[in-house]
């Protein structure tokens with residue numbers, strides 16, 4: 591049995607918790623807290639520490655999903671959570687300029703933590719909206735080799751497709 595640690599990261603409100611909950615076969619362990627309006631993020635729930643989920647891909651492969659907090663002030667957690675990861679998903683809200691700005695920084699941060707494969711998942715965009723998806727690629731200055739996949743974080747099959755895409759990259763990189 592191969593255990594694969596995958597980090598799911600991305601800016602505040604990108605849909606990380608939704609993504610993990612949609613696909614996890616165990617009840618997702620989340621640490622959500624009210625965000626005060628003083629934070630300038632309009633309140634609501636956000637993940638201050640992590641979300642944890644699991645998905646069995648086959649008899650041999652189980653993915654353990656670690657969702658990070660989105661806000662840079664919790665970046666000490668990004669470091670901890672990325673320890674031992676075999677790959678990561680960078681989730682963005684494709685429709686949110688601020689999300690795209692902080693996503694660029696997060697990609698640099700996680701690439702700096704570990705030289706592992708990653709995929710970018712564009713959430714809250716129609717799968718056939720190629721203009722928006724292409725715009726995400728150029729906004730994030732993604733190299734052609736980095737997969738950019740549209741996703742509906744609420745949809746299990748859609749999330750699973752992203753994770754299989756990442757797993758493919760991981761297996762490729764291991765030769």
Ligand SMILES: Nc1nc2c(ncn2[C@@H]2O[C@H](COP(=O)(O)OP(=O)(O)O)[C@@H](O)[C@H]2O)c(=O)[nH]1
Pocket residue numbers: 600601602603604605606607608609635636637660713714741742743744
């Ligand atoms: N329309 C739409 N809304 C979504 C999607 N995924 C998440 N959301 C909403 O976006 C908000 C933030 O999602 P959440 O998973 O908490 O984001 P996180 O901060 O990255 O963990 C919530 O109100 C979700 O219901 C999606 O695929 N489509």
Ligand SMILES: [Mg+2]
Pocket residue numbers: 606607608636637
């Ligand atoms: Mg969250």
